[in-house]
Amino acid sequence: MRGGDFAELRAFASVAAHGSFVRAAEELGISASTLSQIIRALEARLGVRLFNRTTRSVALTEAGRRLDARFRPAMAEMEAAVREAAALGDAPSGLLRVHMPSVAAAAFLEPAFGRFHAACPGVVLDVTVDDAATDIVAAGYDVGVRLGEFLEADMVAVKLGGEQRQIVVASPDYVRRQGRPVTPADLLRHRCINWRRPGSAGLYKWEFFGEGRWFSVAVDGPLVVSQRSLAIAAAVQxxxxxxxxxxxxxxxxxxxxxxxxxxxxxxxxxxxxxCYPRQRGMLASLRAFVDFLKQERSGR
Incomplete structure (x- = not known):
């Protein structure tokens, strides 16, 4: 592959990821018009249209979707190889891409930004906070945070804290008006605030444990949210x-x-x-990040 070929494909992958020529151009450090010319040149060379463009949106064609599905993981692997080669020295430095659900980010990262950057000033954290189920390797992340039940078998996993528990809550006013559920089955007669995980079409079913087994209840109510903090605010009200x-x-x-x-x-x-993928040579920045969070948890 010639250098120009890779540059064109990298430009294509950026537009596909952002769904926008403007945001992709900002990421690549070029003008939107230059990026548009690069994509047109790639389409001309391949003899196929990769994007459907309107004044308001940019969407992949079928050919574009197929190219993106094959090239994006390969590009992520190449970029990871370059970062690994550049960061195997003793001093942690460079970019580290991190994926975390909102609850984990609030618990583990938000209180510790200052201490981490004081300890590792050469590391640039690129943090995505997202509750959607994401394959961190395929999406190009170096490290992520997951609940134990969602860990993938081929990932290195480092425990960050103790067990978790979810509970049902309501305002005192609601309980006075509507009464108190005694069993999970009673929830079917109550107004429940539903949560839809980003990227999922269905609603989350509330999970309980009784008589030696886990079971779930599909609840119903007046509100569906994609951020659980909104559900809590609504419950308080x-x-x-x-x-x-x-x-x-x-x-x-x-x-x-x-x-x-x-x-x-x-x-x-x-x-x-x-969690992070097994690596022959661990990035110094990743090693520093893992060691830092382990130390943070042990110090609490």
Whole structure:
């Protein structure tokens, strides 16, 4: 592959990832008009249109989707190889791409930015906070945080904390008006606030443990959110019942704004893990990030 070929394909991958010539041009450090010329040259060389363009949107054609599916993982691997070669020295430096769900980012990373950058000033963290189920390797991330139940078998996993638990909560006003559920089956008669995981078409089913097994309940109610913090805000205002991480709702319970419900049915499950692909030569920046978060957790 000639250097120009790779530059064209890298430009294509950036436009495909961003769905925008303007944002892709910003990432590549060129003008949008120059990027458009590069893509037109690539399409002319391949003899096929890769994007459908309108004044408002940019979308991949079928040919573009197939090229993106094959080339993006290859490009991520090449970029990772270059970063690995450049960062195998003792001093951690360079770019580290991180993927975290919002709850994990708030718990582990948000309070520690200052300490990490004081310890590793040469490392640039590129953090994506996203609750969608994401293949971190295919998407080009170096490291991610996952619940234990979602770990992939071929990943290195480092435990970041203890077990987690989700509980049902409601405002005192809601309980006065609507009563208290006694079993998970009672939720079918209550106004529940649903959560849809980003990237998923279905609604999350609330999970409980009883009689030696896990089971789920499909609830219904007046509100569906993609961010669980919105569900908690709505629950405080008496909209309905919400279901979220116990650690995050305990301060609101202590303040009298929420009440815990169905606690006997809410069992703990494996907590958060830092995970990354097995590597022959671990990036110095990744090693520093892993060691830092392990030290942060052990110091709490």
């Amino acid at each position: 008496g909209v309905g019942l919400a279901f979220w991480a116990e650690d995050l709702v305990r301060p609101l319970i202590a303040a009298g704004k929420l009440m815990p419900l169905l606690e006997d049915w809410c069992a703990p499950f494996p907590g958060w893990y830092l």
